Amino acid sequence: MILFSQLEAITGGRMLRFTKDVQISSLHTDSRKAIGTSDSVFFAIKGEHHDGHQYIHELYEKGARYFVVEREPAHADSYHDANILLTDSSIKALQAIVAYHRSALHMPVIGITGSNGKTIVKEWLFQLLSPDYKIAKNPGSYNSQLGVPLSIWQLQKHHELGIFEAGISTTGEMERLARIIQPTIGIFTNIGSAHDEGFSSLQEKVKEKLALFTTCKTVIYCKDHALIDEAIQRSGLPSLSWGSSSTAGIQVRQQNGKFTVSFKGTSFPLALPFSDKASVENCFHCVTTLFHLGYSADEIQERIQSLQSVPMRLELKEGINQSQVIDDTYNNDLAGLQISLEFLTNQHQKNKKRVILSDILESGLSNEALAKQIGALISKNNIHAFIGIGKVLSAHQQYFPEGSQFYSSTAEFVDRFDWDSIQQEVILVKGARAFQFEKIVERIQRKVHGTVMEIDLGAIVHNLNFFRARLKPSTKIMVMVKAFAYGSGSTEIANLLQYHKVDYLGVAYADEGIDLRRNNISLPIMVMNPSEESFGTLLQYKLEPELYSFKILQSFLSFLRGRSCAVHIKLDTGMHRLGFEENDIDKLTSILKEQPGLKVASIFSHMAGADEATHDDFSKEQVQRFLRSADKISQVLGYKPVYHILNSPGILRLPQFQMDMVRLGIGLYGVDPTTEKTEGLKPVATLKTMVSQVKSIETGETIGYGRRGKAEKPLTLATIAIGYADGFSRAFSRGAGKVMIQGQLAPVIGNVCMDMTMVDVTGIDVKEGDEVIVFGSGLPIQTVADSIHTIPYEILTNTSERVKRVFVAESI
Ligand SMILES: *Cc1c(COP(=O)(O)O)cnc(C)c1O
Numbered sequence: 001m002i003l004f005s006q007l008e009a010i011t012g013g014r015m016l017r018f019t020k021d022v023q024i025s026s027l028h029t030d031s032r033k034a035i036g037t038s039d040s041v042f043f044a045i046k047g048e049h050h051d052g053h054q055y056i057h058e059l060y061e062k063g064a065r066y067f068v069v070e071r072e073p074a075h076a077d078s079y080h081d082a083n084i085l086l087t088d089s090s091i092k093a094l095q096a097i098v099a100y101h102r103s104a105l106h107m108p109v110i111g112i113t114g115s116n117g118k119t120i121v122k123e124w125l126f127q128l129l130s131p132d133y134k135i136a137k138n139p140g141s142y143n144s145q146l147g148v149p150l151s152i153w154q155l156q157k158h159h160e161l162g163i164f165e166a167g168i169s170t171t172g173e174m175e176r177l178a179r180i181i182q183p184t185i186g187i188f189t190n191i192g193s194a195h196d197e198g199f200s201s202l203q204e205k206v207k208e209k210l211a212l213f214t215t216c217k218t219v220i221y222c223k224d225h226a227l228i229d230e231a232i233q234r235s236g237l238p239s240l241s242w243g244s245s246s247t248a249g250i251q252v253r254q255q256n257g258k259f260t261v262s263f264k265g266t267s268f269p270l271a272l273p274f275s276d277k278a279s280v281e282n283c284f285h286c287v288t289t290l291f292h293l294g295y296s297a298d299e300i301q302e303r304i305q306s307l308q309s310v311p312m313r314l315e316l317k318e319g320i321n322q323s324q325v326i327d328d329t330y331n332n333d334l335a336g337l338q339i340s341l342e343f344l345t346n347q348h349q350k351n352k353k354r355v356i357l358s359d360i361l362e363s364g365l366s367n368e369a370l371a372k373q374i375g376a377l378i379s380k381n382n383i384h385a386f387i388g389i390g391k392v393l394s395a396h397q398q399y400f401p402e403g404s405q406f407y408s409s410t411a412e413f414v415d416r417f418d419w420d421s422i423q424q425e426v427i428l429v430k431g432a433r434a435f436q437f438e439k440i441v442e443r444i445q446r447k448v449h450g451t452v453m454e455i456d457l458g459a460i461v462h463n464l465n466f467f468r469a470r471l472k473p474s475t476k477i478m479v480m481v482k483a484f485a486y487g488s489g490s491t492e493i494a495n496l497l498q499y500h501k502v503d504y505l506g507v508a509y510a511d512e513g514i515d516l517r518r519n520n521i522s523l524p525i526m527v528m529n530p531s532e533e534s535f536g537t538l539l540q541y542k543l544e545p546e547l548y549s550f551k552i553l554q555s556f557l558s559f560l561r562g563r564s565c566a567v568h569i570k571l572d573t574g575m576h577r578l579g580f581e582e583n584d585i586d587k588l589t590s591i592l593k594e595q596p597g598l599k600v601a602s603i604f605s606h607m608a609g610a611d612e613a614t615h616d617d618f619s620k621e622q623v624q625r626f627l628r629s630a631d632k633i634s635q636v637l638g639y640k641p642v643y644h645i646l647n648s649p650g651i652l653r654l655p656q657f658q659m660d661m662v663r664l665g666i667g668l669y670g671v672d673p674t675t676e677k678t679e680g681l682k683p684v685a686t687l688k689t690m691v692s693q694v695k696s697i698e699t700g701e702t703i704g705y706g707r708r709g710k711a712e713k714p715l716t717l718a719t720i721a722i723g724y725a726d727g728f729s730r731a732f733s734r735g736a737g738k739v740m741i742q743g744q745l746a747p748v749i750g751n752v753c754m755d756m757t758m759v760d761v762t763g764i765d766v767k768e769g770d771e772v773i774v775f776g777s778g779l780p781i782q783t784v785a786d787s788i789h790t791i792p793y794e795i796l797t798n799t800s801e802r803v804k805r806v807f808v809a810e811s812i
Pocket of ligand 1: 528606
């Protein structure tokens with residue numbers, strides 16, 4: 001228990017304002033999550049692109065009273081009952097507070113680091129040990145300089161074990177995390193090449209990671225990793241290794257896929273539920289930990305056998321009656337529930353939010369205390385309908401909002417629930433595995449017919465930050481979400497972008513903008529092709545038209561009749577598509593001069609060849625033309641509208657022309673449209689289908705319409721559930737296109753049909769129901785586009801709307 005008044009001593013900071021003490025309950029660094037909690041502390045952190053200090057006023061207005069800051073807030077005097085601690089670094093203050101909290105707790109803590117497998121090993125140890133220990137762990141992969149302290153803060157007196165992972169990207173970071181985690185047992189999973197940029201060598205990286213283990217009584221690692229072994233030997237840290245070497249503490253031999261394990265002179269066989277290399281390594285880190293904790297070989301075998309693979313993500317899918325379903329049926333604990341509730345409440349596309357939740361098992365709290373905490377979380381998050389399933393929730397209904405419903409079992413719920421009461425809402429379905437909530441998801445999700453486009457929301461955020469990092473902090477970003485957000489689903493993407501505070505959205509047509517507004521998107525929206533018929537709705541929905549010709553300008557002005565509206569002026573500087581040309585500018589300014597109601601929000605133009613160096617001189621010319629005309633307009637207006645000219649290739653190649661704003665399109669979706677193959681973007685969309693049937697074809701037989709496919713030798717053929725009506729172009733016919741099945745490429749045979757396609761899978765081990773990747777993870781869109789001489793833009797936007805979009809976000 002820590003009081004706010006103790007923070008001066010703990011952090012070395014200085015109290016700027018102190019009016020009332022409080023026992024600190026929760027810690028926040030994200031202003032969007034800190035809202036509505038008066039006994040929590042907000043840490044204002046100044047980053048390269050965000051400054052938490054900016055939100056202090058808003059948070060104070062909303063009831064927040066405790067702040068840790070790096071500089072004095074502008075109106076601190078007017079925050080009468082605020083409490084403000086000034087420190088050199090809010091992040092270091094946060095770390096110091098949590099380190100102090102950790103020092104007062106005396107249970108064993110397992111600290112995990114390494115390049116890969118940290119989250120899986122953590123989740124598996126949790127599965128293996130939770131029958132015997134009350135455990136706290138990082139939610140998801142909250143393993144950073146911020147994530148670790150926020151995770152360790154969850155560790156409380158009633159816990160019997162902590163399992164925490166730590167990830168770093170540069171030197172000096174691990175030492176800080178080590179002071180917070182203070183592990184008693186360490187696990188070093190492996191070392192790969194990830195994050196190499198922050199380290200001078202692999203050796204340095206290993207050494208840096210070892211810094212986590214200084215307080216450990218045992219470090220567990222695989223002796224087959226020579227670099228790790230060497231470093232641990234040299235460090236003198238007490239350790240327990242496993243591996244194939246006879247000097248490993250636990251020897252592991254593998255023959256025909258079967259393992260024999262020798263420990264302290266006895267050998268026994270061990271069967272693992274997974275066979276891929278990474279899972280085997282992760283399993284053995286767990287096995288070794290269990291031996292170290294004193295489990296017998298029989299117990300270990302029994303527990304390992306029931307290990308479940310860890311789905312590391314939440315899925316947002318289409319549900320019945322225009323609803324959306326968040327499928328989170330894997331596990332259920334308090335920290336994970338908070339993350340899932342955040343994800344739910346951030347889906348602003350629908351106003352109504354429903355939660356279907358099972359009892360939380362093995363929480364370490366009394367049933368009553370547990371129900372009380374869950375009830376408080378539900379109340380705080382403005383859930384309009386809560387359904388509790390299980391005996392614990394049912395027995396403590398008084399802690400939940402009025403109107404909540406309770407069922408003692410999943411079977412009872414599925415049997416008795418009125419499914420039609422679900423209408424246009426977002427529903428979080430979250431349950432411990434034992435409750436088999438997949439039965440509920442099956443009932444409320446719209447059936448998907450084999451073909452889905454998976455959209456990785458984490459990759460979108462990653463790409464957005466990737467571009468932000470290349471821009472000046474003051475440069476605004478307009479994201480183009482035209483054409484169904486390049487095929488990715490406009491309302492969901494726009495909602496995410498709104499949460500991540502982009503400045504503008506751009507769409508092609510008024511209808512697209514209206515659809516966003518109806519789904520609660522309040523960001524400013526520019527419409528590139530406004531039509532006369534749409535003017536009324538533009539105004540009604542606060543959409544901002546692009547004006548590109550005298551005709552559209554005049555008709556908009558006569559429609560406005562003096563009413564005010566924000567507009568965007570498009571200049572043609574060489575693309576020769578839409579826009580005013582340089583010799584139109586005098587006439588344009590003479591019209592604008594007479595129109596005080598017209599607010600020119602921005603002046604912009606579009607690059608014709610930003611993707612290629614051969615056009616760089618032309619691009620520069622475009623910029624000069626643009627600035628000449630735009631400055632003339634600004635002069636007449638008497639104010640300077642926002643200037644912008646760069647699209648994604650422009651941001652990547654010509655950032656010197658970023659001006660006041662950029663228009664980000666395909667780059668956000670993970671495609672580099674330049675020839676320079678920029679590293680660091682993550683693919684966002686994966687189009688998947690499945691194998692409907694597998695056949696053997698004799699030599700000489702023909703395949704498909706027009707008999708255009710022919711078996712020159714005996715073939716194995718798979719019919720897959722995608723055709724040109726789904727957006728799988730007919731140009732992929734006859735070997736031009738390839739899809740990926742079981743990690744191998746299978747060429748199209750014959751012509752692509754409307755809903756189906758036949759592919760040659762000779763030599764690949766394929767069965768009906770197998771997943772087929774059409775593009776995305778493992779099969780880059782660029783490669784697929786090249787195969788039919790088109791560009792990724794067309795491949796992405798071709799995917800038909802009948803293909804269901806599933807949005808995935810990292811979770812647990
Ligand atoms: C589509 C579009 C963009 C975005 O282009 P990308 O190459 O996808 O980044 C920018 N500006 C305008 C006017 C557009 O039409």
